[in-house]
Amino acid sequence: MTERTMAQALNAALSDALADPSVVLLGEDVGMTGGVFRVTDGLRETFGGDRVIDTPVAESGIIGAAFGMAVAGMRPIAELQFMGFSYPGYDQIVNHVSRIRNRSRHRFTAPLVIRIPYGGGIGAAEHHSESFETIYTHVPGLKVVVPSRPIDAKGLLASAIADPDPVIFLEPIRAYRAIKEDVPDAPYLTPIGVASIERTGSDVTLIAYGAMMKETRQAAELLGANGVDAEVIDLRTLVPLDVETIVASVQNTGRAVVIHEAPRTTGFGAEIAALIGEKALYSLKAPVERVTGWDVVVPLRRAEKHYTPGVDRIVNATMRTMES
Amino acid sequence: MTERTMAQALNAALSDALADPSVVLLGEDVGMTGGVFRVTDGLRETFGGDRVIDTPVAESGIIGAAFGMAVAGMRPIAELQFMGFSYPGYDQIVNHVSRIRNRSRHRFTAPLVIRIPYGGGIGAAEHHSESFETIYTHVPGLKVVVPSRPIDAKGLLASAIADPDPVIFLEPIRAYRAIKEDVPDAPYLTPIGVASIERTGSDVTLIAYGAMMKETRQAAELLGANGVDAEVIDLRTLVPLDVETIVASVQNTGRAVVIHEAPRTTGFGAEIAALIGEKALYSLKAPVERVTGWDVVVPLRRAEKHYTPGVDRIVNATMRTMES
Amino acid sequence: MPQDTLQILAPNGELVGDPPIDLDRIRELYEAMVVARVYDRKCTAMQKQGRLATYAPFEGQEACQIGAVAPLNADDWVVATYRDAGAMWFAGYPMVNLILGRTGDERGGKTPEGINVLPPSITVGGHMIHAVGTAWADKLQDTGRVSLTMFGDGATSEGDFHEAMNFAGVFDTPTVFFCQNNGWAISLPFEQQTAAESLVDKAVGYGMRGVRIDGNDLLAVVAAATTATEDARAGRGPTFIEAMTYRVGPHTTADDPGRYRTETLTDQWRAKDPIDRVRVYLEAQGQWTEAWEAGIAQAASQQVEDAVAEAEALEPFTGDEIFSAMFAEPTLPLLDQREMLRRDGP
Amino acid sequence: MPQDTLQILAPNGELVGDPPIDLDRIRELYEAMVVARVYDRKCTAMQKQGRLATYAPFEGQEACQIGAVAPLNADDWVVATYRDAGAMWFAGYPMVNLILGRTGDERGGKTPEGINVLPPSITVGGHMIHAVGTAWADKLQDTGRVSLTMFGDGATSEGDFHEAMNFAGVFDTPTVFFCQNNGWAISLPFEQQTAAESLVDKAVGYGMRGVRIDGNDLLAVVAAATTATEDARAGRGPTFIEAMTYRVGPHTTADDPGRYRTETLTDQWRAKDPIDRVRVYLEAQGQWTEAWEAGIAQAASQQVEDAVAEAEALEPFTGDEIFSAMFAEPTLPLLDQREMLRRDGP
Numbered sequence A, B: 001m002t003e004r005t006m007a008q009a010l011n012a013a014l015s016d017a018l019a020d021p022s023v024v025l026l027g028e029d030v031g032m033t034g035g036v037f038r039v040t041d042g043l044r045e046t047f048g049g050d051r052v053i054d055t056p057v058a059e060s061g062i063i064g065a066a067f068g069m070a071v072a073g074m075r076p077i078a079e080l081q082f083m084g085f086s087y088p089g090y091d092q093i094v095n096h097v098s099r100i101r102n103r104s105r106h107r108f109t110a111p112l113v114i115r116i117p118y119g120g121g122i123g124a125a126e127h128h129s130e131s132f133e134t135i136y137t138h139v140p141g142l143k144v145v146v147p148s149r150p151i152d153a154k155g156l157l158a159s160a161i162a163d164p165d166p167v168i169f170l171e172p173i174r175a176y177r178a179i180k181e182d183v184p185d186a187p188y189l190t191p192i193g194v195a196s197i198e199r200t201g202s203d204v205t206l207i208a209y210g211a212m213m214k215e216t217r218q219a220a221e222l223l224g225a226n227g228v229d230a231e232v233i234d235l236r237t238l239v240p241l242d243v244e245t246i247v248a249s250v251q252n253t254g255r256a257v258v259i260h261e262a263p264r265t266t267g268f269g270a271e272i273a274a275l276i277g278e279k280a281l282y283s284l285k286a287p288v289e290r291v292t293g294w295d296v297v298v299p300l301r302r303a304e305k306h307y308t309p310g311v312d313r314i315v316n317a318t319m320r321t322m323e324s
Numbered sequence C, D: 001m002p003q004d005t006l007q008i009l010a011p012n013g014e015l016v017g018d019p020p021i022d023l024d025r026i027r028e029l030y031e032a033m034v035v036a037r038v039y040d041r042k043c044t045a046m047q048k049q050g051r052l053a054t055y056a057p058f059e060g061q062e063a064c065q066i067g068a069v070a071p072l073n074a075d076d077w078v079v080a081t082y083r084d085a086g087a088m089w090f091a092g093y094p095m096v097n098l099i100l101g102r103t104g105d106e107r108g109g110k111t112p113e114g115i116n117v118l119p120p121s122i123t124v125g126g127h128m129i130h131a132v133g134t135a136w137a138d139k140l141q142d143t144g145r146v147s148l149t150m151f152g153d154g155a156t157s158e159g160d161f162h163e164a165m166n167f168a169g170v171f172d173t174p175t176v177f178f179c180q181n182n183g184w185a186i187s188l189p190f191e192q193q194t195a196a197e198s199l200v201d202k203a204v205g206y207g208m209r210g211v212r213i214d215g216n217d218l219l220a221v222v223a224a225a226t227t228a229t230e231d232a233r234a235g236r237g238p239t240f241i242e243a244m245t246y247r248v249g250p251h252t253t254a255d256d257p258g259r260y261r262t263e264t265l266t267d268q269w270r271a272k273d274p275i276d277r278v279r280v281y282l283e284a285q286g287q288w289t290e291a292w293e294a295g296i297a298q299a300a301s302q303q304v305e306d307a308v309a310e311a312e313a314l315e316p317f318t319g320d321e322i323f324s325a326m327f328a329e330p331t332l333p334l335l336d337q338r339e340m341l342r343r344d345g346p
């Protein structure tokens, strides 16, 4: 066990993975500088510039080349610098990465991980605060994973790399260094597709993932202090979703609040709310509340706070569900 | 009045719009051939190659150039050949088209229409049957319009072109020539953001848009014959959504089925279901049913029928809501 | 032909350079071109009968289709397009797979083990970088394989072409970029696709070798492709080949070229037919008989018929099967959806 | 400098070619370079104090920043990047707007009426095509305006660069492509971005005029930019300019260049400073005094301080305001969300 930030935990998973010679890491500035967020720090020194590859500024090229490598039997890990810079690679992801297995009926596959730092809360420049996970969850053939804490980050990334199919691995920027926790030193796999009940509770289910887990945990504490016993679910994987855990919890509590910083319309919260409506309608004591980012461009530093859901917003929404 | 297919109605709207010299039309094969679907037939002959512009095969370039033209005060209409070919232009749409007004606080704007044929049902090759409207509805700053019939197509396209903001105009491929109806010859505007109640009913609300309106209308007839009185809403606009019309209807009927051919997870049906859950929970007599495409690549011709929701699937889902 | 265009066999069947291969090999490649043309015409005909979906004929481009692939090893990568059925077939992709694809059946995409021909790219431009990735993997793993990517003039307008060329240059991958400049991107003539004189002018901007060839000259194609393939295999990096050819047929069976071009130019190109000139040459060398060609054509025609029959005889996918190749194992949500389809029907 | 690189004023301040402008104009542009440098250093300093968000300094690139813009008219388009604050300012974008942007306030993006400088592009590569679109509109509407787009060496790796260059060539738009090849795309040196010798080698592949210049030579920059601008305005189409320069500072205030480069090369470039050489030249011509420069610097410093103070004094956006510029009029769903924010708080 070593105390690690999420960035360090991810670094450890990458380092473990690179022991396999078919794994390579590629992206802008991942080598010499160790990446914008230093997640790949030291890896080039250890594994060499042929394995930890600094590429030109070309997201479509990075993903397309990684795809070709994966098809040829390697296990590439592509890093994009920010989600706001992932869109030039979107065509490659949708039209090729997600489809080659189906297109070739299992003959060719793309066991590739695309790591994308996402989310706001650090007062960054435009395009540096995006949460557009929906544009990936909507694409058949992709798995979408979002760790919220160091220990999961390491195990989930290891699973993503080992996965026979392409995984979009979303890394919440403001969680990179937010907390440290004990992370095992030996490699381990945290399964994809399994949510984690972080706190059990009987009054209401709070469902979140990634960076918003922080505010969600805080809200749960605050609610607890006010006599509301919240169950907290960290989804960890968006696709394939652990529907069972969500539904079982809501059937028990009768109330749900789903939290994300992505824009509201067709955000992932819509999917969760729809599913709950489908599978647990008769348990619901109150409408499912969605606490989300707004349908606006994430404001810049001076006004960003109006965008990202804060503890208050979660608490207020939860209290509203308690009134019914 | 002239009987027109949707393709002809769109052609008429484009022809009307081109009377304004600031309007130009650009895209692959829109000029000499009149477009893959012949929607722009004859326009180059009438307005010349400078106004109806055949471009190189470069979707990002088409949208980016159209964006620049719009910023400089023109009213470009960009055509992409199929939604499956729209992804290379996604970055331009998300990072520039949708944002320039906010980025410049109204100083620069992008009054631009991006026409995208979408949807399946014609047994086309891979990438030619996509319904990924979610990747546009999720983007703040875009309007998303989907006509289902000739008369709306003409009026909505005219409104889209007149709109001061960017509009993603989705044209259901299999509705291009499916029906003819009387369409006024003079220009007119059908307002964006207003759904149409196509059939009133008291038992259940069927909500759909675009190509799926055909099966939805048929299902409603069939249900009617079986004593189930369905209200049918054609959304016509996905963003901004006419929430009021939906909610009022469901409050009245107590049941809802939402139908689209897009993949299920974070499809637009999730948003509708979530909204109904939020605003009409206590009216609901049964879970909102989502009748959607599956989370798979749209199958090719020989198996496509398993993908696109058919009348049976809509009827069965509706009957299930009636049982509660 | 513009200047600096490699030509070895002139349209009249006379040698104007040194053949890169011997007569036996020329006969083999000639045979392949004939099969390709028969296949191509047969598909067009079957499409008209409604037995195939839209088809993109490559008539006029047979020298490229066969010559580009000729120098490859059996396990080299081929990453090509909807118009490259001839090349894919010659590289080992079975005809029945090609036909299955054209009937609208995903099983066409299942390349046999050991053959590294990817299913055809339907989108324009996105696939070239894949041949950089496969080549890069081969370079890193020292397999000695080469990746050939084939694409049209139109594809060079896409940003992905640029990124592919740039990556190949920077990472010095064993990739052969084979561009069939057939004069058209659907209705857009070459002159309106770029202000450059020639696509080969782009190579220098990527620090890449570039060569322009008569794409209707089998021997020029083989010569250029062989050099490029050998260079790639020997670790000398990528090459860009611009083959000047012409699509004499429609863009696809759904296209009406009368809307955008006259027959005059097309007829000029028909006169430069890639098969005719090899026939004239072979005949002059006493290497061709009508009976031999008729036999090949007959067998090819039968092969296509058989493939279509085989494809049609195959039961279409069940509903269950559409869920079965999205992931190595269907996920729980997919199984749930499969259940819904079973329950409510399509 | 590689061969074929236009230079007029050598690093030692001596003329090696014909100045394209007279001494008065050189003094004006010198003054602008000084203001730009003061602004740049001041921003870096203020960022360290936490008063500005991440800042991307352009020190070493002042000749490009000022010279590229010098030939423009007041209403020409400027479509540039996060590193082009000097150019944007000189083109009429107020300093307070630049600063507002750097404090993280959208109001910085509100260019004054009449000035056609777009807010800086933060994404790399996507903006160049916008300058093709604006230029195309101007061509269609015969306004006589020109569009200048500025970008780095790194941006030429993006597919969008290719599409922009290609469209400009094909549609012959009045666009000036001004590439500051400053040697780095963050940590990636130029040699690893492309296998080409030089970026200007790309121009021929687009049928475009291309010229490589000493980007630290104000007079070479002005000469090349003037020719390109005049050509564009006269309907002679686009030009690609590769200006060889160097980013002597970090990529941004968040970057540590020590991770990827040594100071040796940087020091060599410092010796070729774009401001120093003009000073030496002007001084030799009796056109420069220390007092004059101090005055300019002092005023510039004050201007930056004032702009930061003004920006800080501005009330930050209310919650309501984040909804107010998504559309001409907020949509009903947005008004609904505004209500939710009012109700539940942030």
Ligand SMILES: Cc1ncc(C[n+]2csc(CCOP(=O)(O)OP(=O)(O)O)c2C)c(N)n1
Pocket: B028, B057, B081, B085, B088, C083, C122, C123, C124, C125, C151, C152, C153, C154, C155, C156, C182, C184, C185, C186, C247, C251
């Ligand atoms: C990304 C994308 N955009 C548009 C299309 C539609 N389309 C199909 S073929 C074609 C023209 C391609 O021309 P070229 O590359 O020269 O190949 P050719 O058809 O001549 O063989 C176009 C525009 C597509 N398939 N993919």
Ligand SMILES: Cc1ncc(C[n+]2csc(CCOP(=O)(O)OP(=O)(O)O)c2C)c(N)n1
Pocket: A028, A057, A081, A085, A088, D083, D122, D123, D124, D125, D151, D152, D153, D154, D155, D156, D182, D184, D185, D186, D247, D251
């Ligand atoms: C699409 C996109 N990808 C990646 C980035 C991250 N990024 C910011 S600046 C930069 C390097 C750009 O280099 P260059 O174009 O040479 O400009 P310079 O910074 O040297 O002025 C990168 C990769 C981005 N902003 N946008």
Ligand SMILES: [Mg+2]
Pocket: C152, C153, C154, C180, C181, C182, C183, C184, C185, C186
């Ligand atoms: Mg072509």
Ligand SMILES: [Mg+2]
Pocket: D152, D153, D154, D180, D181, D182, D183, D184, D185, D186
């Ligand atoms: Mg640079």
